[in-house]
Amino acid sequence: MTHVILSNLTKSFPGNPVAAVNTMNLDIPSGQLVAFLGPSGCGKTTTLKMIAGLITPTVGDITFDGASVLAVPPEKRGAVMVFQNYLLFPYMSVGQNVGFGLKMRGVEPKVIDRKVIEMLDLVKLPNIANRRPRQLSGGQQQRVALARALITEPKVLLLDEPLSNLDAHLRDEMRELILSIQRNLGVTMIFVTHDQEEAVLLANQIALIFDGVLQQYAAPDVFYRQPISERAARFFGGINFVPATRRGERLETAFGAFHVRTPGVENAPEGEVTLTIRPEQVVLNPADDENCTSGRIRSRIYVGTYTRYKIMIGDIEIEATRSGDIDHALNEGDAVRVGFPADRIWVVGRS
Amino acid sequence: MIGERWRIPLMLAPTLIIIVVLFFGSLGYGFLQSLGWQPNIGNTTFSLDAYATVLFSPEYREQFWSGLWLTIWVSLASTFISAALALMSALLLRQTFIGKKIATFLFQLNLPVPHLVIAIGMIFLFSQSGLAARAAAQLGMISTPNEFPVMLRDAGGVGIILAYLWKEVPFFGIVLLAILQSVGEDYEDLARSLGANRWQRFRHVILPLVMPGLLSSSIIVFAFTFGTYEVPKLLGVRFPEMLPVMALEFFLNPDLNARAEGMALSMIIAAITLLIVVAYMWAGNRAVQR
Numbered sequence: 001m002t003h004v005i006l007s008n009l010t011k012s013f014p015g016n017p018v019a020a021v022n023t024m025n026l027d028i029p030s031g032q033l034v035a036f037l038g039p040s041g042c043g044k045t046t047t048l049k050m051i052a053g054l055i056t057p058t059v060g061d062i063t064f065d066g067a068s069v070l071a072v073p074p075e076k077r078g079a080v081m082v083f084q085n086y087l088l089f090p091y092m093s094v095g096q097n098v099g100f101g102l103k104m105r106g107v108e109p110k111v112i113d114r115k116v117i118e119m120l121d122l123v124k125l126p127n128i129a130n131r132r133p134r135q136l137s138g139g140q141q142q143r144v145a146l147a148r149a150l151i152t153e154p155k156v157l158l159l160d161e162p163l164s165n166l167d168a169h170l171r172d173e174m175r176e177l178i179l180s181i182q183r184n185l186g187v188t189m190i191f192v193t194h195d196q197e198e199a200v201l202l203a204n205q206i207a208l209i210f211d212g213v214l215q216q217y218a219a220p221d222v223f224y225r226q227p228i229s230e231r232a233a234r235f236f237g238g239i240n241f242v243p244a245t246r247r248g249e250r251l252e253t254a255f256g257a258f259h260v261r262t263p264g265v266e267n268a269p270e271g272e273v274t275l276t277i278r279p280e281q282v283v284l285n286p287a288d289d290e291n292c293t294s295g296r297i298r299s300r301i302y303v304g305t306y307t308r309y310k311i312m313i314g315d316i317e318i319e320a321t322r323s324g325d326i327d328h329a330l331n332e333g334d335a336v337r338v339g340f341p342a343d344r345i346w347v348v349g350r351s
Numbered sequence: 352m353i354g355e356r357w358r359i360p361l362m363l364a365p366t367l368i369i370i371v372v373l374f375f376g377s378l379g380y381g382f383l384q385s386l387g388w389q390p391n392i393g394n395t396t397f398s399l400d401a402y403a404t405v406l407f408s409p410e411y412r413e414q415f416w417s418g419l420w421l422t423i424w425v426s427l428a429s430t431f432i433s434a435a436l437a438l439m440s441a442l443l444l445r446q447t448f449i450g451k452k453i454a455t456f457l458f459q460l461n462l463p464v465p466h467l468v469i470a471i472g473m474i475f476l477f478s479q480s481g482l483a484a485r486a487a488a489q490l491g492m493i494s495t496p497n498e499f500p501v502m503l504r505d506a507g508g509v510g511i512i513l514a515y516l517w518k519e520v521p522f523f524g525i526v527l528l529a530i531l532q533s534v535g536e537d538y539e540d541l542a543r544s545l546g547a548n549r550w551q552r553f554r555h556v557i558l559p560l561v562m563p564g565l566l567s568s569s570i571i572v573f574a575f576t577f578g579t580y581e582v583p584k585l586l587g588v589r590f591p592e593m594l595p596v597m598a599l600e601f602f603l604n605p606d607l608n609a610r611a612e613g614m615a616l617s618m619i620i621a622a623i624t625l626l627i628v629v630a631y632m633w634a635g636n637r638a639v640q641r
Binding site: 049052053054073074075076077079080081083085087089091100101103104105148149152158 | 537538540541542543544545546547548551555556559560562
């Protein structure tokens with residue numbers, strides 16, 4: 001259980017005028033599972049490696065339980081990384097791989113053997129200690145890599161894209177395993193991902209990073225309800241963005257005025273803004289006429305568990321989804337009333 | 352119509368035929384000659400006389416055994432020291448530093464230079480009448496060039512080993528650099544975060560990862576240094592004499608009967624090379640697994 005704080009953490013690489021990580025401040029309470037989320041090249045793995053001590057920050061500090069670890073070499077820092085491609089040593093057996101960290105610490109072979117068995121049980125892979133890594137599936141290799149990291153009882157466990165190389169079924173299994181281990185051991189875990197779904201499924205808190213800059217640090221649901229920017233909203237699947245002028249609770253758009261009363265919106269920007277609402281929150285033909293406008297259905301796509309509608313309101317396209325069976329009363333070309341519930345609309349700065 | 356499963360063996364056949372014919376043809380013919388079979392001079396019987404002469408006759412016994420130890424020493428020392436120096440250099444060259452491109456170019460500069468040229472270069476540089484001796488005398492470090500330490504044509508084969516190092520370090524280096532670049536540094540980073548110090552990372556991560564390539568290159572270098580005669584002929588002494596030079600002298604003997612001894616010696620060289628290569632591979636693999 002380690003409390004990790006990043007203070008003004010910055011990393012610039014020689015020959016590159018743009019900092020890979022720029023003045024990052026982050027407070028990760030002990031026992032939390034935090035995701036560093038962002039597109040490729042945004043600096044999330046660089047940040048992870050700085051926490052592990054494998055990359056030295058240009059500026060800033062990293063503390064574990066209040067003490068700076070910048071002067072502590074990676075081998076003594078207790079921040080263990082699990083790499084995306086597992087990196088099991090091909091010339092060792094599974095058992096030797098798992099026991100590697102303890103062997104490096106000079107632990108007695110008998111103790112190592114016992115702990116290896118415990119760890120392999122923990123990751124639900126008993127009786128494979130004598131196998132070679134090449135004899136394992138991708139999912140099994142990932143579990144062995146996890147066991148190899150956990151056996152050292154790390155202060156912080158750092159996972160680089162832990163689910164990205166697994167197929168859908170194994171992703172679910174691995175997610176459950178990571179969550180149960182995290183709950184049982186209470187170890188502080190930080191993982192890197194470019195997949196917002198992976199971040200939402202696993203993390204208590206998500207740190208959204210674009211271009212080396214921390215954009216938003218919050219619980220997963222906040223990114224859906226209250227994204228910090230249009231870019232953040234788009235990253236989480238937001239597609240409805242309408243230019244608006246905000247005056248308090250009133251939002252004026254090209255197709256009418258709307259009220260906004262979503263909790264937290266009082267801290268959102270005023271003036272020239274962008275109205276955003278998630279497709280699943282848009283109501284078609286609502287009973288109530290408040291916050292409503294008229295549009296015409298441009299297309300209707302049935303996707304199995306829901307139907308996706310594209311609606312033209314003037315020259316602005318809005319997308320709405322309806323779960324359940326297809327509604328045959330709503331067809332392409334039909335006029336439709338479109339409702340934006342006042343407690344579902346969100347406002348971001350105009351980009 | 353030829354089945355799909357025969358396609359690859361048939362495509363490989365021309366290459367394999369050349370290798371098999373040349374290898375077993377020449378080896379077989381050489382083996383027969385080593386048994387005294389030389390129909391062109393009327394010898395059509397088989398015997399082990401040539402082997403007995405080389406190994407046990409008073410004339411050649413001492414020359415053979417002292418030559419054998421010198422050959423083993425020179426080949427093992429050249430191979431092992433070249434591999435160690437190349438590994439250290441490759442580990443440095445893969446890092447980012449000022450002048451990396453120039454250093455890498457210089458490191459591989461003498462790869463295309465023949466061994467013969469290297470040996471002659473050694474004589475020009477390090478013999479007692481060479482550039483280094485004269486420069487040392489000019490600088491007053493020694494009073495005459497003759498006082499320059501004997502580095503070439505010494506009984507311990509130091510000059511030969513130096514020439515081989517000059518030539519083989521870049522060879523090992525190019526193989527190791529390629530391996531290290533393909534492996535990357537992630538394994539070392541991982542080991543580091545699991546608590547491995549610098550030595551442990553070298554011993555338990557780098558060495559096992561490069562060992563297959565290192566062993567293959569070592570076999571090539573060892574077999575080459577054990578069986579080649581140009582460098583020891585130019586930089587070695589008359590006694591003890593490395594086995595390939597001794598074999599060459601049998602071949603150059605105007606008496607064609609000496610050809611059998613030359614072939615017997617060549618067969619012994621091949622057999623010893625094979626034995627030592629097997630032992631080297633076994634020891635290398637064991638070292639990795641421990």
